[in-house]
Amino acid sequence: MPKDKVVSLEVAMEKIHDGISILIPGFVNVGVPETLIQGIIAKGSKDLEIISNNTSVKGRGIGLLVHENRIKHITCSHIGSNTETVEKVINGELSVTFVPQGTLCERVRAGGAGIGGILTPVGIGTPIAEGKPVVEVDGKEYLLEKPIRANVALIHAWKADKMGNVVYRRTARNFNQVFATAADWVIVEAEHIVEVGELDPDEIMTPGALVDAVVQA
């Protein structure tokens, strides 16, 4: 890994191509990489496969990608916080696959951790179970849920050092930590970019070894 991964937003966007899959963290609109999403909007990228928990709120964050019809398909757990997304889904303008929030975390973590699948009790007896293998372990039934990875992950950090060691803050951490493990290319936007060595080894939540580029948020 290079010692200094700090690049401009424009350079970071070189890895965003039409049609790629992108992991975008955030819960409602907290911890969403809004600077990087603005970069995608400006670049004009489209037909994106988005994996996220939700779609922010109308007019913000992932909501911008929805508004501008840049998304071909979205995998998420909830869209209720964005009325525009709900409308587009009901009108058939946006294709969505719902995944329970905890299962979404497990699947992305499996993708980033070389796990071929996990067995979860969540969704047994519900529509989520349709078409999925059911595996019995010690007399209890579980759904086999498969890993998720993406081409790119966009991460929102509170602090990052120049080599990409990341610290998240409070509930803005949410999906950022696990999404940063499961993409071929990981771009971090950080509110504060600091020198290597300024972060305590125990406060770092995502190692720089997982990060490819750092952008000022």
Place this chain on the structure above:
Amino acid sequence: MPKDKVVSLEVAMEKIHDGISILIPGFVNVGVPETLIQGIIAKGSKDLEIISNNTSVKGRGIGLLVHENRIKHITCSHIGSNTETVEKVINGELSVTFVPQGTLCERVRAGGAGIGGILTPVGIGTPIAEGKPVVEVDGKEYLLEKPIRANVALIHAWKADKMGNVVYRRTARNFNQVFATAADWVIVEAEHIVEVGELDPDEIMTPGALVDAVVQA
């Protein structure tokens, strides 16, 4: 949960009964709950089912339980750092099941996180695979590894507040964080016990909600 979980070593040992299963973290002898192990030695508990990564070194930590023949069976990944354990295993005095270190982590985490099993590529084609289901996902074979839980977990913390919020330090964190999730009763020994509110919400690595008792290390 009670607001103050700080108890004496003797009171903490009330939950240690002969024959129970105990998760004991530590890598070689770093991050091992040595105070709590001394408590077990003093109490005289025996026939214990231990789940740990290794057995410390001769005469220290888990090595004391080995030396005093308190262990009925041990599940671990490595005993090479303790010559006495190796001798006892080779002589048939101690029963051991070896589990790859990463698989050990996955299994205990599954136990603590309500996951019925995980699919890992680790161990395919090796003796570890014997007797375990092989599950194919998208053309690749994985071993189905089952969850591990225990009656009690003994945890070594750097800092803990009185309600059991825990901070680990450096590589002494190792198995402590995941082992604290997978037992019916979790006892923490802490080098420093502080008041509730003194720890920053982002530095806490194990929530007090998972912890039942706190002892001065």
Place this chain on the structure above:
Amino acid sequence: MAEIKGRDLIAYRTARFFNDGDLVNLGIGMPTKCLDYLPEDVDVWIDTENGAIGLAGAPGEGEEIDYDVCDAAGSPSKLRPGACCFDSFTSFGYIRGGHVDITVLGAYEVDQEGNLANWMVPGKTAAGMGGAMDLVAGAKKVIVMTEHCDKKGNPKILKKCKLPLTAAHEVDVIVSELCVLERTEEGLVLKELAPGVTVEEVVSKTDAELIIPEKIGSMI
């Protein structure tokens, strides 16, 4: 106390299932109302699935807002001393692993087998299940708060849910403005009635079969 009714009564009674020190997850909407009716000697810890234990309500007027701290609705919240934050993957590990004592949710439908439907009305809503499926499958105790009938007066407590399920066989307790129902091996038991409500009224407004014990308590 006598004047507590409707949603307030549901919240009041639900809050009396909480034990001091419990870790409780409250769904968006009506469940958060429980906090207004906590008994004085009961202090619960609020888990929020987006990654914290120890939420302390919305910042009051004049208080500084920390936009990095939000509740399960995405609204700014405070943290109490002793609170901690963690990532979503870890959060759902705690939830599915049974570390949350009580989860409280609303319902579109709930039935006598403990099935719950609260995330989807085909052709009408498309909000998604969020964390509800994990919470209902994982929490030690699942309490459903619901008005006894829908706006048209149709029963919401059914023999069998018709809507897509959130989880099967997981509901432990149902609290409505009329009564408290407990799920047992034998079926739904009418445990308590609201003041002035009769067994006959509950039965007439319930589709599910109810077990009526000789002794029935009062919700207040």
Place this chain on the structure above:
Amino acid sequence: MAEIKGRDLIAYRTARFFNDGDLVNLGIGMPTKCLDYLPEDVDVWIDTENGAIGLAGAPGEGEEIDYDVCDAAGSPSKLRPGACCFDSFTSFGYIRGGHVDITVLGAYEVDQEGNLANWMVPGKTAAGMGGAMDLVAGAKKVIVMTEHCDKKGNPKILKKCKLPLTAAHEVDVIVSELCVLERTEEGLVLKELAPGVTVEEVVSKTDAELIIPEKIGSMI
């Protein structure tokens, strides 16, 4: 350079597989020797499976020892600026997830199919596999450092391992004091020879079938 031989040569050559900035996990024993032979323009980050990236070697005489920081042998180590620590579960997630560029291990036996045996000799050793199985299955590139023959002169590079395997079909490169072998779809290719070593010597000391290309490089 000409005087480098034996284990030093193995370490010298292995270190030349490292690219600047690589995340490298070094097994206990001989693999750690690679750090003595790093090229000047190559700076690698050392991963230790017990939970850190950025180990910086043992504290020197007079330096303060931090007993909370240890390497994969359990020995005190230093951390360099930019280092970070994490728990074992997370650590093996990084390892199995392919985030470690190179893992270097020793071998009891290694074979032409890329199988490795380095954790158990039935009836003789009972150390356990530790993290080796995960590392070999997970790292992007697996390099085995080994003396070409055992102490009795028997080949360690075999057609087929006889000892219990650590992992199947995962070894990419074998470095011995005689040669460098690379595993390809077609089989083990003799890529480089140590100074003064002939193809015939390697073949005579190897049980595995080797592919001998027209052009063979030098280890130094």
